[in-house]
Amino acid sequence: MGNPANTIPTVDLSVFLRSDGDEAAKQVAKEIISRACGEYGFFQVVSHGIPLELMSRAMDLCKTFFGLPDEEKLKSRTRAGSPVPAGYGKQPDQSADKNEYLLMLPPNNCNNVLPNNPPGFRAALEDIFTHFSKTGEVIESIINDYLGLPPNFLKEYNNDRSWDWMNVKHYFPATETENVGISSHKDGNAITFVFQDEVGGLEVLWNGQWIPIVPSKGTLVVNVGDVIQVLTNEKLKSALHRVTRPKGRSRYSISFFYNLQGDKLVEPFPHFTTQIGEPPKYKGFLYKDYQALRIKNKINPPYKEIGIDYFAI
């Protein structure tokens, strides 16, 4: 496949957002997504329904927020006892990852600690969160259909949006000796969306090489996470990816994690096991247990996320 840069396929989602969307065009888009998921675990979407003005305003406000003095940012630091690191934080010094972040749960969640400064930031975050959540439902339904699951099967299984989160990050410029923004990992959730600024640095492992996902205005990067890998008994795989930091400039991104409600049992669906005579590749587990394990190991030694192999049979 020619030049490895910019080979992650891009799909126009507008056909799925209109009630009169052309069925043949939907089919073409589904096939592109299905091939991209099989080959890379990643694809990109445009015309996804999130207003471009909101995306660029949210990104500008993120840059302003992270440029504020620590004292101001720390007003939004994670509250003691919060079950997830909602609010502002910096990766621990011992971590290979070099970024500071602001993590939010759905608007109105009591664990949110959202900044009042800069003005309009909080409203923009809440607005974009709500849009991401809808885009998540659209992608989930496309995945449902091309997997051949009964209509709305994934939607009914994953019917509670209260555990979704969004993470806004500022990656510091690389130094002479290191450039890790986020070390190579797979996402633990169901579906991830990333809106990266123009700087670049997100890379996916494909056939043993790291391929850059070249930023493009208004484009969202989408990838499936460990939950989809387990539910489909590896028919779809969660891909390894990482962020490298360029020298001399900061990088910003907004990632949305379409998760599961914590009490959901995650185990391979019968459609991909008993119904086709395949043994399950994973033991069942509660989503909240996997999430807690990942968070615990990320913010304490070994400062790395635990992978889904933990539950492999």
Ligand SMILES: O=C(O)CCC(=O)C(=O)O
């Ligand atoms: O910042 C990015 O481009 C991606 C971040 C990422 O992979 C993650 O937060 O899991």
Ligand SMILES: [Fe+2]
């Ligand atoms: Fe990730």
